[in-house]
Amino acid sequence: MADELPAERREQINDELFTGRKIGAIKLYRAATGVGLAEAKEAVEAIEAQLRETAPERFTRRSGSGCGTAVVAFSFVLLGVAALLARLE
Numbered sequence: 001m002a003d004e005l006p007a008e009r010r011e012q013i014n015d016e017l018f019t020g021r022k023i024g025a026i027k028l029y030r031a032a033t034g035v036g037l038a039e040a041k042e043a044v045e046a047i048e049a050q051l052r053e054t055a056p057e058r059f060t061r062r063s064g065s066g067c068g069t070a071v072v073a074f075s076f077v078l079l080g081v082a083a084l085l086a087r088l089e
Contacts, residue, residue, distance in 0.1 A: 020060065
């Protein structure tokens, strides 16, 4: 199905994926094809898998881990310290 995409739209989707914006890629895919969310997600993930095999060096962000993970972890540490200080008072 990805082969049915116009070359310009395919490049836009690739760019979104290379920069770690999978949701943007899914939105572009849906707009170009008119398919539902689940089908678009599946298609975009297939495109991403292909890109990771053929051009892994072009990906600028690692998927699954980033600043958000660090912020959440730090927040839990702060909550733990606050709870400990509350017990000491």
